[in-house]
Amino acid sequence: MPTEAIAWTDVTSSPVYLDAATAAPLHPVARQALLAALDDGWADPDRLYSQARRARQLLDAAREATAETLGVRPDELSFTPSGTSAAHTAVLGGLRGRRRVGRVLVHSTIEHSAVLYAAEQHVAGGGTAVEVPVDRLGRLDLDAWSTAVAGDQVASAALIAASHEVGTVQPVEEAAAACADAGVPLYVDAAQMVGRVPVPDGWSVLTASARKWGGPPGVGLLVVRKGTRWESPWPTDERESGRTPGTLNLPAVVAAAASLRAVAADAAAQAARLSPLVDRIRARVAAQVPDVEVVGDPEHRLPHLVTFSCLYVDGEALLHALDRRGFAVSSGSSCTSATLRPSHVLEAMGVLSHGNVRVSLHSGSTEADVERFLAELPEIVAELRQQAGVVGL
């Protein structure tokens, strides 16, 4: 039986939400688990009374289920207050754990901004960061990576498993092999892979974010494999194996774990359903919108994400025009960012950054949603070009 889109009860048929790479709509299983855990999981799991024991049971069960889905040991997994916090902790903890080896961090130019900001803090504190470039499709330069991780005083290396902006899947296993040869632990940001596609092997530290798979916002995952030299960069706190401080939002953690189990069970079927829709978007946008650049690797890519840039079109105007027609998408164009800088990922790839649109699908996305988007986009772009007086340039 072909896999169907999940029928959402809380989304009306007219708006089309195409920004799952930022946050997927809350999965029905997450909603159920969240409501149940609000009643049952409000107490502090570390206390010694019955309400606390119930909370402890919920937390332990959430950890076991999530660890099983990821194929790791429960004691290797910590829940964090967000995906960003998990990424910061992964980078800074990897550097701290091997500070006697050296103070060099190797990372790609297309990491998530959370990783780049952690790297920036490391550099501001006297450390060094070595950036490894990607090609026009957003693929890591493996030779440069291997040379970089084999350099002197490399403490840690960070690689995004698949680009959150353009969907290109990175050669994680080859990059991990180069790290293993050099004795350098590899941190992999798997935020766009967990719950969607199998995560490649070879890493020592991994992070993910629940809202990317349909869990609630405010839950991150941090996995530190046994034997990895890693030390929490935060002030001492006994929770979560001492890796990340603060009381967890337990109902959200429970909802994250329940929804991850549900989406992982359905992931292969959803990937097989969504990937041809992404192929369709790639082909039709290129064919039907003049002067457009569809970016990212067309083959080694995530099943749910596609990015393109429209020449001479203002990205912010395009997002607003799409929003008026009911389409929710995101953009890497400078005019849409708080910093007014273009996406560092598009910049690193050397592709057009203005007029940029990222479309990312989720288990509730239908073929009809995609068809409506493809039917309306050419006219929207043409109207904006007409208004700007750039037709025929």
Place this chain on the structure above:
Amino acid sequence: MTVREPDGDVPETPAGPSGQRPDEVLDCLGQRCPLPVIALARRLPELPVGAVVRVLADDPAAAVDIPAWCRMRGQEFLGAHPGPAYHVRRAH
């Protein structure tokens, strides 16, 4: 690869081959992308083949989008210079 160290910024892109003086300067300072690219796309075809335009543009996106436009349109990107300025030669 680029190395960032505590006491230094990312090294600047080396200046492109700039033996030829620009035939025209387009002042797009203060303009947001895609306006500098649009100005270049309007003006370059009006100049003779081989002519060089210097585009002054301080929107950081211009550093990405002017070379990308040259690639998409088959025009020759000569390089970035302090200004910030971008030199483009009409190739056809």
